[in-house]
Amino acid sequence: MATYSRLPGSVALITLQNPPVNALSAAVRQGIVDTVQRALKDPKVTSVVICGQNGKFCGGADIREFAGPMLGPPLVPMIHAIEAVDKPVAAAIEGVALGGGLELALGCHYRIAHSKALLGLPEVTLGLLPGAGGSQRLPRLIGLTAALDLITTGRHISAAEALKLGILDQVTDNNVVDQAVEFVRRVAGQPLDSRRLSTLPCPPDVDSLLDKAMVKVRQRSRGALAPVACVQALMAAASLPYTQGMEKERELLTTLFNSGQARALQYAFFSQRVVGKWSLPSGASWDNSAARPISKAAVIGLGTMGRGIVVALALTGISVVAVETQEKQLAEASQAVPAMLQREAGRRGLATPPGVISFSSNLQDVSEVELVIEAVFEDMSLKLQVFRHLTSVCRPGTLLCSNTSGLDIDQLAAVTQSPGLVVGMHFFAPAHVMKLLEVVYGPRSSPEAVATAMQLGKRMGKVSVAVGNCPGFVGNRMLKPYLEQANFLLEEGATPQQVDEALEEFGFPMGVFRMSDLSGLDVGWRIRKEAGLTGPGVESTRTRQGRRYSPLPDQVCEAGRLGQKTGRGWYQYDGPGGRVARSDPWVHIFLEAYRAEHDLVARSIAPEEILERCLYALINEGFNILQDAMAAGPEDIDAIYVFGYGWPRHHGGPMFHAGQVGLGRILERLQHHHHNHPDVPHLKPSTLLRRLVAVGSPPVQKWREFINKERVHSQL
């Protein structure tokens, strides 16, 4: 709703009230319509200020309402009515003015903001465009170039930047409502024509800026519809009168609203918030588990991951002891880390990097910290050695975390004096940039340890997801069947390019083979050797440990092709460290020879089969993970894949995508592929998937409840 009060003098104050962000729900829109009418009719009122309750102007349209039928007064005429008022109306912006919130402010004649406020049109991130006149008013106010940037990126900008761009009339450090009231009193009676943005001309697109932008957006958006529609709306603004521009805006918005992409992106918005409210099968959650405050931490191991973790911690203001026992590595890290910190702080607009870092080669130096993150080489015996040492040097009560990407947390906990204080903190490279953090709880991890790691992740600006302790945890466990299928497809006749192109066409920034070349092929090779799947003494067959196995990636490594770092992998590069992947005749000859050796006849494989085999195998493992209670719900898996594995956000995440495709269809295709490849256990449909199909394929939002019920009745 919105409340109305008349302030001493002649200013009407309209306050939006819809906690927590005063989103423009039907009730708020109705409240605005009614209160604006009241201000208009009240002869004693000469000017109006619109503000939001609890220090937040407005977070935009109420996203929760998008799923249902449209009720209450629509936004567009409501904003037009405000613009048409013949008394000056000012928006007093505190906290946020985002999406429809900023569009409401653009309908006001003046905009005054607090210096800490954030403004933006983030609709594109929800699969939409600023559809309440924002795409037409903003370029009229700040020009096409600046509007294009804000609308196609959806980025939030500071009040200072908004003032510079001309979005705001005034910025204040004081009470913004008082300032706005004073402002409108001052301007009461002045002509308003030039303040009505819809009546101003839009600058024409003289340099074909928008055509060029369209080419770039189409290249970058990887199939996402909204960024393209945003440019189309700006093209309309630049070439059509306002009313026709608004018609185009509405038409584009309707198309986007009805697209699966908008639903997927809105689901991704809410799933990010759902995973923040973690809960464990034991019932532990924020509600009953307090996080410990952390001000001093240590990182052990200063390779790529360790360096990134040090920077991520230091950026939150935590003092970090950075330990590396190899002198050469330590010397390199102590040069590189401060530079990385400086760069990242600059990128985030922080003048001075807040944390203090001290470098050491002595593990003894971590004795006074409250939390340690071990980031040594991914080798269990080495990690066990470090944990044994840590438990003897750290003071009692220190949290011991491992940045393992899939090793057993419980085994590490077992060698410490306080197994309850051991959790996994699985970062993704580069750790100071990537948003995802898997917080891994073992059977003995205490709720307090999980809460502390989750809280620390939040402080570092990560999307932290609590996951159970199983090989590969959630992300890498699902990656295994995906990679496996990609290798099998090569055996059957596909090329690395064909597989990558199908996945990139789906929206991944990189296909599986380009991604493997980037991360280094030796990582998986070492894991397979440790698992006894390859190496000296292992027979070179296509069946290992009772299931189909492709030795192709091992043989590529044996040929000294480890990916970008060696200049050769599944592709060739200009040299070691080269970035541009080119098709390599060696790979084609190698594949042909391999097929001939194993009597395999290459067949032509359609992109649809590539997608089904790779993605449905990955999704099937997601169902197994939910069934095993290693992730609390589908949102957790989807957030992990969107934030850590490049799953295209406009497809919501693998589990959401399964719902979009139809669970019955996924089941049927998995059955089909499993029938053709009975020696591939990952293609065997999971029990949970079968159960969901049997009960009528409920929407993804209902799965969590279903799984919990099934578990109680021991159906899973």
Ligand SMILES: CCC[C@H](O)CC(=O)SCCNC(=O)CCNC(=O)[C@H](O)C(C)(C)COP(=O)([O-])OP(=O)([O-])OC[C@H]1O[C@@H](n2cnc3c(N)ncnc32)[C@H](O)[C@@H]1OP(=O)([O-])[O-]
């Ligand atoms: C016709 C077309 C018109 C228009 O062009 C379309 C739009 O405006 S599209 C909209 C364009 N606007 C946007 O894209 C802005 C989206 N919002 C944000 O970016 C952040 O929430 C914000 C920066 C505002 C606050 O960040 P923070 O302080 O870290 O807090 P937080 O993020 O944890 O959120 C707290 C709670 O508020 C909830 N909630 C938030 N916004 C909305 C909403 N609009 N609606 C409903 N709910 C919303 C959120 O789910 C959470 O609920 P819960 O139950 O407690 O989990």
